[in-house]
Amino acid sequence: MPYTHTHRILIALDCIIFGFDGEGLNLLLVKRNFEPEFGKWSLMGGFLNEGESLEEAAHRIVFDLTGLDNHYLEQFQTFGATTRDPVERTVSVAYYALVNIEDQDMNAIRSHNASWISLHKKPYLIFDHDIMVEEALKRLRTKAALNPIGFELLPGKFTIPQLQKLYEAIYDTKLDRRNFSRKILSTKLLMGTGEKDMTSQTKKGQLYSLNTHEYVRQQKGNFGFLPELILVDA
Amino acid sequence: MPYTHTHRILIALDCIIFGFDGEGLNLLLVKRNFEPEFGKWSLMGGFLNEGESLEEAAHRIVFDLTGLDNHYLEQFQTFGATTRDPVERTVSVAYYALVNIEDQDMNAIRSHNASWISLHKKPYLIFDHDIMVEEALKRLRTKAALNPIGFELLPGKFTIPQLQKLYEAIYDTKLDRRNFSRKILSTKLLMGTGEKDMTSQTKKGQLYSLNTHEYVRQQKGNFGFLPELILVDA
DNA sequence: TTACAATTGTGTAGTAGTTACACAATTTAT
């Protein structure tokens, strides 16, 4: 026998999908070719299905769009203003995901009319999606300052300077190259592969030489991680 | 015209209400005199109403139970396992609240069959409420280590040692009395009232003398706050 | 091969913050 309460509504899920292209943070956004708000940009979203947990639904949504199965995914806030969706009342559970921008399924992305867009050039998004992005970024910053989760945005093998650029992008700041390297290596989270990076490209006519070692993720841990950073809202 | 999707469900809200009695953290729990799970303990909860935001609903639930209107309230996680409620599928948005245990409405509490129960003596709770309490405590610990929110659990005026006992209760640890006092006062968050605490009681046959000054909350701020503490999961 | 520019790794002094503890001051009871 069900509850006597009657206000049953749709549960939406919206996913803020972060990617890193070596220079800055990017968002995977959908240009809507359906109503409402045809032609406007939005986050990738969907509705909760019967027999599906929130976690499963969020995972499905990211997988459908990127073809990626092995990404970091964290629920961060649920949005429930009565007027947030003009079509009908919905409550939206928001997740952010960190994916490696390189090994995605371009067909899946194209078929959803989606694009990677630099966070700095983010267009206006429908509904309350702009606020969602803002809150997701806040959470990512807090989380990444205390936990080593940034690695999810990089390929399996990467150099220390690449990692530094990632953190500089997340926090929109500059970090001291030498102290950063020392700090990262002191955590023992990384280990050298003995290989060199052969994928380097010359940029702006300048050379990009590379270190003897690349690093792969070695272990997980929780600890204060990047002390040069200030947490504004944890 | 509504969406074509059809899986409309109830939105529940569950509130983890923390109080501090001068010694340890307490939870405000409800002994159910209704089905399902008659006679078992649960968190205070309710359903989202039409025309009501999540925030408003959570506030209403805490107000109904405590008569308190001016408490700290933070959404921390939404629970959506398909089997979490045996009656029918619901998704529950969980909030935790910090209330001053002294100026509550005892009639409201009694009429809901609720009691303050020490966190250390928490009984088994129905559904996924045990997990909710665990997650709420994690979040409270992270939040209070970075932001000065613990004050919400104390009366308007309090002594430094009272505040220290509160933090020791939150983190289940001992802090150095002298360093704690210095750290708290250095934040300029508190100001002396010039009054003395007249409510002190002799305990275990020993004397409890009091400081010349009590303190009231002066301002808000965000900053790393209690460095002796280690964040396990932020 | 050599020189040179760009990049990356190691050393270290100065600074700031934390920890642990000594000691002084205050309050309360006898």
Add this chain to the structure above:
DNA sequence: ATAAATTGTGTAACTACTACACAATTGTAA
């Protein structure tokens, strides 16, 4: 007044962070 309990201030040792000097490595070009 004296003693016990409690609270406030001083400080040395330790740790961590910051900023920068300098060495080592890589890649390019004469």
